[in-house]
Amino acid sequence: MLVTAVLSGLVLGGTYALLAMGLTLQYGIARIMNLAYGELIIVAAFLSYALFTYAGISPVWALLIALPGGFVLGYAIYGLLMAPLVRRARNAASLEIDSILTTFGLLFVIQGLLLVTFGANFTSYSYLNDAVQIFGTRLAANRLLALVLAVVLGAAIYLVLTRTLWGTALRAVAVAPGSAPLVGIDVERAARMAFALGGALAAAGGVVISMYQTFTATSGVVFTMKALIIVIMGGVGNILGALSAGLLLGLAETMVATYVDPGLTLATTYGLFLAVLLWRPTGLFGRAVR
Amino acid sequence: MTPRFLLEISAFIAVIAALALLPLFASPYGITLMIGMLGYVALAIGWALFSGPTRYVSLATVAFFGIGAYTCAVFSEVLAYPLLLLVAGLIGLGVALVVGLATLRLAGVYFVIFTFGLAELIRQLVTWYEVNITGTLGRYIFLPVTPEGIYWQLLALTAAAFAMSWAISRSRLGLALKVIGEDEVVASHSGIDIARVKLGLFALSAVIMTLVGAIQAPRWTYVEPSIAFNPTVSFLTLIMALLGGANRLMGPILGAVPLFLLFEWLSANFPNHYSIILGLIFITIVFVLPNGVLDFIEKGWARRLPVAKPAEVHK
Numbered sequence: 259m260l261v262t263a264v265l266s267g268l269v270l271g272g273t274y275a276l277l278a279m280g281l282t283l284q285y286g287i288a289r290i291m292n293l294a295y296g297e298l299i300i301v302a303a304f305l306s307y308a309l310f311t312y313a314g315i316s317p318v319w320a321l322l323i324a325l326p327g328g329f330v331l332g333y334a335i336y337g338l339l340m341a342p343l344v345r346r347a348r349n350a351a352s353l354e355i356d357s358i359l360t361t362f363g364l365l366f367v368i369q370g371l372l373l374v375t376f377g378a379n380f381t382s383y384s385y386l387n388d389a390v391q392i393f394g395t396r397l398a399a400n401r402l403l404a405l406v407l408a409v410v411l412g413a414a415i416y417l418v419l420t421r422t423l424w425g426t427a428l429r430a431v432a433v434a435p436g437s438a439p440l441v442g443i444d445v446e447r448a449a450r451m452a453f454a455l456g457g458a459l460a461a462a463g464g465v466v467i468s469m470y471q472t473f474t475a476t477s478g479v480v481f482t483m484k485a486l487i488i489v490i491m492g493g494v495g496n497i498l499g500a501l502s503a504g505l506l507l508g509l510a511e512t513m514v515a516t517y518v519d520p521g522l523t524l525a526t527t528y529g530l531f532l533a534v535l536l537w538r539p540t541g542l543f544g545r546a547v548r
Numbered sequence: 549m550t551p552r553f554l555l556e557i558s559a560f561i562a563v564i565a566a567l568a569l570l571p572l573f574a575s576p577y578g579i580t581l582m583i584g585m586l587g588y589v590a591l592a593i594g595w596a597l598f599s600g601p602t603r604y605v606s607l608a609t610v611a612f613f614g615i616g617a618y619t620c621a622v623f624s625e626v627l628a629y630p631l632l633l634l635v636a637g638l639i640g641l642g643v644a645l646v647v648g649l650a651t652l653r654l655a656g657v658y659f660v661i662f663t664f665g666l667a668e669l670i671r672q673l674v675t676w677y678e679v680n681i682t683g684t685l686g687r688y689i690f691l692p693v694t695p696e697g698i699y700w701q702l703l704a705l706t707a708a709a710f711a712m713s714w715a716i717s718r719s720r721l722g723l724a725l726k727v728i729g730e731d732e733v734v735a736s737h738s739g740i741d742i743a744r745v746k747l748g749l750f751a752l753s754a755v756i757m758t759l760v761g762a763i764q765a766p767r768w769t770y771v772e773p774s775i776a777f778n779p780t781v782s783f784l785t786l787i788m789a790l791l792g793g794a795n796r797l798m799g800p801i802l803g804a805v806p807l808f809l810l811f812e813w814l815s816a817n818f819p820n821h822y823s824i825i826l827g828l829i830f831i832t833i834v835f836v837l838p839n840g841v842l843d844f845i846e847k848g849w850a851r852r853l854p855v856a857k858p859a860e861v862h863k
Contacts, residue, residue, distance in 0.1 A: 291660075342835070343834075356834050358657060359834045362783070363829070363831035367824050370820075370824030371824060374821065522672070524672045531665055532669065536651070
């Protein structure tokens with residue numbers, strides 16, 4: 259029982275960590291709180307569902323469409339909606355409110371489009387749904403694949419950010435947006451890139467999630483909340499923080515569902531979040547991204 | 549008292565009196581429509597009372613609205629009706645004080661997310677409690693209140709909320725709030741007790757929202773958490789106050805009335821495209837009317853006036 263709970267907790271946590279990394283890039287580097295983030299996840303989940311159900315294309319291939327698709331979508335959202343707000347903003351506070359409200363609007367638009375296209379039903383598909391024996395317990399193969407994909411993608415993003423010049427520039431903007439131009443970094447370009455990269459991660463996360471969870475057109479908000487909770491718990495802009503906090507949240511949710519009451523998982527999430535916000539608003543692991 | 553002040557007061561009384569007589573002529577559908585509209589006007593006024601000057605974007609509206617509605621449902625068979633409203637108001641006040649004390653040091657996006665999370669947390673907990681402890685999810689409300697009665701109560705609440713926000717805007721408190729909204733550091737240096745002012749306003753706005761929920765609850769007859777704590781209420785209130793301009797006395801009313809009618813019409817005619825249109829309105833307001841429609845109109849006038857004046861001089 260415990261091993262099963264820990265394993266499913268890790269699977270869930272791995273996916274959460276992947277989702278949170280994208281949001282932490284968007285909020286930490288581009289400084290835009292994207293409340294429509296979860297909608298991008300759900301769009302990718304529906305894309306994967308449609309490809310699998312109607313064309314028989316496996317979700318692993320769907321990733322190859324979702325990743326660049328999410329990148330382009332994120333790039334377009336930043337360029338069309340966010341950049342004018344950034345240019346107009348008098349100070350950080352007014353930009354924050356404007357971007358929250360705009361992405362709110364975007365949330366409703368995307369959600370509405372999904373509702374019109376796919377309806378409000380619970381959606382899922384059965385891909386690799388056979389049990390695999392692991393550590394003396396049985397786990398669905400799709401969950402195992404989800405964990406592997408999350409680890410591979412997360413590691414790739416981490417390496418890009420820490421080992422390449424491009425990634426270093428992005429992190430520089432996260433740490434000191436005021437000083438970054440002094441060393442020749444185009445801050446607006448970096449923000450656009452980070453936002454687009456965040457979109458790509460959201461889309462990848464959506465594909466991964468759709469492999470083992472049911473979702474609806476309106477469940478984006480829950481994912482946004484969870485990603486946000488992890489971002490804030492891990493420290494804004496902190497990639498490793500997001501990873502650890504994501505795993506922590508996944509484990510906490512599974513434990514509560516297994517040992518307390520499945521009806522209380524969401525309440526746990528929000529309770530944990532409210533506690534972190536009050537106790538350590540800078541996150542469990544601090545803000546720094548070095 | 550200046551003549552202008554007397555004129556304003558009498559205009560206000562005349563409008564309220566005219567609205568109070570409306571149920572004598574209106575059809576049952578008209579009254580239903582007016583109840584919904586007044587509810588949102590009161591919510592928007594309550595929202596703007598706190599969020600307008602302090603610029604804290606709150607999504608906790610439905611948390612208090614739902615608390616009001618649920619209190620009404622839970623105690624409807626135990627308590628006399630006026631007492632019911634009092635208890636609801638007190639519970640709303642208590643929750644607002646606890647939440648306010650804990651959260652008002654959060655700013656910006658943290659506050660937005662916190663208030664949204666709060667509403668969801670309360671909804672989850674109520675759902676869990678009802679399913680596991682009481683064993684039923686929904687509750688029936690049978691109260692001897694007529695639609696006209698609800699309408700008059702809401703009208704009284706709205707008038708009181710409007711009068712309060714007018715009184716506050718002219719008082720020292722209103723001035724203090726404006727300073728806080730502009731710059732908190734300056735405010736604290738001029739001796740304003742920021743925490744107390746914010747907390748007081750947050751509690752006042754929460755009590756108004758709770759009462760709206762408690763007064764409207766008998767209209768539903770049946771409540772369950774997903775109805776009472778529907779997050780759309782928070783979004784609609786927010787967008788209404790913003791459209792009119794949350795810093796203006798008339799702003800919330802000017803935003804709530806047209807948007808309520810628009811959404812009523814949309815949900816009747818385009819139920820499937822409701823949220824797309826809601827989202828587009830959100831985006832449009834942020835891009836075109838960032839300070840509300842009143843501000844937009846006044847700026848438009850201000851641009852025209854200097855052109856008109858020199859022409860008069862030449863005459």
